[in-house]
Amino acid sequence: MGHLLQYILNGLSKGSIYSLLALGLVVIYRGTGHLNFAQGEMALFATFGAWWINDHGVPLWISVVLAAIFAFAGGGIIEFGLIRPAGRRSPLAVLVVTIALFQALNSLSGLLFENAGTGLPFDSLFPNEPDDFWRISDDAVWRYQNIGVLLTVLVITGLVFALFQKTKLGLAMRMVANNAESAELSGVSTRRILMFSWALSAGIGAIGGALVAGINTNVNVASMFSVFLLAAAAATLGGLDSPIGAIVGGLSLGVVESLVQNYPKDWPASTYIGADTAIAVAFLIILIVLLVRPAGLFGSSRVERV
């Protein structure tokens, strides 16, 4: 059990990224009830954008922020130009648009950026030399990289929660999430709020994508597949309409993943549970949680009127 603390620390950083993307999914789901299957690929595209800006001599941090701003704008445009008109046509249409967007953005990144298939080098956003760590105990070190990722995510989620709870915009967002019609009657422009939700989600996603690329020190067209799946799983676990659920879900999934990946090595059953089954175990846990609480840990189940 010696490395338990180590595995938990590693898992927390990975999980914090899932939380970030899950938060993006929740922001959109609360507003419109749509699940954005293109969330991961939107983040991927923004990360390639950050790489491109950085490649032109802009410092990495500034390029990530610039990419997030562009992603913010892009998210709004996607909502305005594609999602909203599709939603007026049929409910399945939005699902299909996000799935098609997933495919289009993924292959567009491969086309626009040379060697994107094999991967482009991406510097870590934090000091990442072999001796950049903080020794906590005899068998646990906390790498600056992991601390940095966790802190960045905490700051961003703190800002998002402050936005929700302390600003008029956040109040309007909560109103729309709660009851769009009454919000409209009280003078809130639902359309602007939804557009802003998508923009915010895309902006958060862009930073999440850059953090993933920083941890992998590489960005390629397949980087976001499993990250998106785990983020979606985290959002499901926490409840798709609960921002706190997304954070808790993401962090716990990260820890579970890290434990499952590392522990079975010492077990006799390691032939059956390997590193690659970590995700399967994570999903099994979610399935069990959902069977007990179909709307997730923190989600609210709506009462339906017949």
Added chain:
Amino acid sequence: MPTRPQAIREASPLHWAIRVVAAGSIAIVAIYLASSATPSTLGNVTEACTLAIAAVGLNLLYGFNGQISIGHSVFAGLAAFTAGYTVNAWEWNPYVSLGVALALCFLLGVVLGLPALRLKGPYLALVTLAVAFVWPTIAAKFLDQKVKASTLKGTRLKPLTWTGLSVKGKDARLDRAIFLYWTAIVILLLAYVIVRNLRKSRIGRALVAIRDNETAAAVMGVNLKLTKTITFGISAVIAGASGWITAARLATMDENTFTILTSIRYLLALFLGGAATLVGPVVGAFAYFFVDDYLKDHAPDWDWLPGPLSKGPVAPFLLGVLVIAFVFVAPFGLVGFVKDQVRKVVVIAPRPLRKAPSSADQEQHEQAGPDRAGLETGEGRT
């Protein structure tokens, strides 16, 4: 005022004539293809058929019952691997393996249908997505530990002797392609008939009732749990049949033969054709397959594409853009689009109820004119 569309009464001689001509022309095209096409064209049609079968299965589940699944590739994969393994390792008859594979699919479908009883909409979508995501891992483990190879051999289905198609000799390749082609068409037809009969029966009405309002359906006496799980099972069996054909067609399969992308293809095919219509998934699968095929073949040669787009494999990008554009032109799929256009010219008036109408009803009918019955839907939309 727009001109009133012509009404054709359901099951009238004219309606039957239209049906016979439509079915006949499809049959003629199918026979013509089998007699004249090259093995590679036949292979393409067979592959489109497998996509269509899976889409028909998914349509039963999503279109008519409202349960979404992004995990249908798993059923196809399970059936394909069962067939491939039993035929190669245990030397089973491929048709016996089909039966066993479908039984397994039904079981897995029912098992997956159980969480689906509790989960709705996006939650169900994500759980099924997760299953599709886990499948390649399981398949790789299976290949590694049971097959002890990186790929699993296909079943290499041979033509049955009574068909008169040669198994050996110079025509063997063409004859095998013809046999697979007919097998796929027969299974597609079976799947279509099963779904059609289910839809037109009491069960089908129960399915749609559940889709539209679960609570109301339960109040009307529909057994929610039984109906939903069995539907999941049947849908899984149909998707499994598509996987069995894939196993018969391919020389080898590996863990990447059935991925999330396969499931997404099923969904897109269903959407392109039109969910919740009977022919939609078939039309959509053929349209999706051949557009995809065309883009893969021709798009790399298009010099007029701007800058970076002409450099790499541009087909997936163009297909994504096309699908998005299509959503805006025809939100209810190709079949929905055609129906909307046709409805402006001609409508099929439903058969009158068997019960003799009361005198008050008759008066109303006479006032409205005999041709007007059943036109409400047509008028409501214009």
